Amino acid sequence: MPLDLSDESQYDRARLRQWARGRARSAGVDRRDLLRLFAAGAAAGTLGLGAAGTAAAAGTTEAAAAAGPTGTADLPGVVKPLPPELFTIRGTNAETKFAALRGTGQLTPLDRFFVRNHTATPRLDKDAWRLKVWGDALSRGPVEFSYDRLRALPAVERTLFIECAGNGRSFYTTQQGQTVAGTAWTLGAIGVAHWRGARLSDVLRRAGVTREAVDVLPRGLDDEVVTNGVNLGRVRRPLPVSKALDDVILAYEMNGEPLPADHGGPVRVVVPDWIGISSIKWVGDIEVSGQPLYTPWNTDLYRLFGPDQPPQGSAPLTRQTLKSAFELELGATVPVHRPQLLTGRSWSGAAPVHQVEVSTDGGARWRRARLHDVPRRGSWVRWSVPWTPRTPGATALLARATDATGRTQPETAAHNTQGYLFDGVVRHPVTVV
Numbered sequence: 160m161p162l163d164l165s166d167e168s169q170y171d172r173a174r175l176r177q178w179a180r181g182r183a184r185s186a187g188v189d190r191r192d193l194l195r196l197f198a199a200g201a202a203a204g205t206l207g208l209g210a211a212g213t214a215a216a217a218g219t220t221e222a223a224a225a226a227g228p229t230g231t232a233d234l235p236g237v238v239k240p241l242p243p244e245l246f247t248i249r250g251t252n253a254e255t256k257f258a259a260l261r262g263t264g265q266l267t268p269l270d271r272f273f274v275r276n277h278t279a280t281p282r283l284d285k286d287a288w289r290l291k292v293w294g295d296a297l298s299r300g301p302v303e304f305s306y307d308r309l310r311a312l313p314a315v316e317r318t319l320f321i322e323c324a325g326n327g328r329s330f331y332t333t334q335q336g337q338t339v340a341g342t343a344w345t346l347g348a349i350g351v352a353h354w355r356g357a358r359l360s361d362v363l364r365r366a367g368v369t370r371e372a373v374d375v376l377p378r379g380l381d382d383e384v385v386t387n388g389v390n391l392g393r394v395r396r397p398l399p400v401s402k403a404l405d406d407v408i409l410a411y412e413m414n415g416e417p418l419p420a421d422h423g424g425p426v427r428v429v430v431p432d433w434i435g436i437s438s439i440k441w442v443g444d445i446e447v448s449g450q451p452l453y454t455p456w457n458t459d460l461y462r463l464f465g466p467d468q469p470p471q472g473s474a475p476l477t478r479q480t481l482k483s484a485f486e487l488e489l490g491a492t493v494p495v496h497r498p499q500l501l502t503g504r505s506w507s508g509a510a511p512v513h514q515v516e517v518s519t520d521g522g523a524r525w526r527r528a529r530l531h532d533v534p535r536r537g538s539w540v541r542w543s544v545p546w547t548p549r550t551p552g553a554t555a556l557l558a559r560a561t562d563a564t565g566r567t568q569p570e571t572a573a574h575n576t577q578g579y580l581f582d583g584v585v586r587h588p589v590t591v592v
């Protein structure tokens with residue numbers, strides 16, 4: 160396949176052109192600036208795009224982002240170590256190896272939780288950090304929250320996954336022979352953590368959110384995203400006010416620890432069940448708007464594009480889909496005639512997963528797996544199946560989940576050009592020797 164799946168930037172640029180043509184009201188990027196930029200042949204970010212929002216909000220973000228990004232030898236831009244037994248590095252990102260989850264509990268340990276960074280992890284000082292809530296749909300705004308003030312609000316705790324919309328993307332190509340753009344994840348762009356934080360709804364109510372509010376736009380304090388000389392501004396994606404007031408968390412703890420830098424410390428947004436981009440890390444300000452807001456992340460990115468979709472793409476993506484993964488390397492070697500326990504995990508953004516079936520003969524016969532967790536919304540279930548391989552040679556292991564809405568993973572996933580929401584049954588290659 161000649162396509163370079165890891166080249167997200169070329170693809171982003173093409174999409175951005177469409178967006179500039181079609182959108183009059185945008186948050187954080189001035190439409191005229193964008194058009195000038197395109198006319199100038201996408202000269203490197205000289206127009207100062209992305210100095211977004213109010214001057215006050217911009218001031219806040221700069222004050223808090225005092226220190227520059229720091230990285231490790233493993234990947235500049237990521238703070239924690241990324242040993243090859245635990246992670247596969249993909250561009251600026253680190254994918255969790257599912258084999259490294261075998262024997263761990265329901266929660267993904269912090270040392271192996273995947274990292275998806277558009278740029279680099281910023282080092283923020285929690286005492287200098289401020290969250291500014293502003294916009295035209297507040298009766299008591301703008302309001303600022305320090306870390307201590309946020310922690311003084313009533314705390315909520317939930318076990319929830321964060322999963323990239325592109326998780327499983329590489330299987331569109333390897334299983335279905337289709338061209339897709341974006342990071343070539345296998346299945347490890349997901350982690351489950353126990354989060355503790357304040358309710359976004361409590362913060363919005365204290366800022367006097369009005370009935371006119373339509374969109375809520377959290378924005379990260381990490382660097383502005385520049386792709387091929389086009390400055391998209393800081394990472395930000397609007398949430399409908401209904402979701403923002405429902406179950407969204409401003410998290411400051413992950414698995415009982417202060418939120419690690421790579422996962423958005425000191426404070427990130429956690430949006431239950433929705434695609435990972437919704438859960439903005441290093442949140443510095445939140446705009447509450449009486450008008451719908453558009454950013455690159457809800458216009459040309461994170462919608463479905465393709466022949467079956469309207470030209471502007473599907474509606475912005477929200478809930479995650481259904482998947483299953485074995486806790487085993489792809490292409491693992493397993494000994495013949497030796498009894499073993501196959502283990503894995505299944506999850507859905509729509510409902511608890513209550514049934515998992517496994518095939519060890521390439522999909523001819525299926526057996527029900529034993530579930531090791533009580534199925535819960537927003538998390539995954541661990542499962543196992545005993546297996547004694549009888550014949551040497553190459554074969555495929557398959558796992559397919561069914562969630563409480565009655566949906567089962569299909570044999571093939573519906574193609575879209577950016578390879579989002581893969582939900583097909585993965586044929587996991589193994590060799591019996």
Ligand SMILES: Nc1nc2c(c(=O)[nH]1)N[C@H]1C(S)=C(S)[C@@H](COP(=O)(O)O)O[C@H]1N2
Pocket residue numbers: 272273274275276277278321322323324350378379380381394421422423434435436437438439440441442
């Ligand atoms: N500020 C900011 N928030 C962000 C991102 C980012 O690059 N910057 N990446 C998003 C994407 S695409 C995903 S999948 C998740 C990944 O969260 P994690 O790195 O903690 O696993 O964070 C989201 N929030």
Ligand SMILES: [Mo]
Pocket residue numbers: 275322323324325435436
């Ligand atoms: Mo993502």
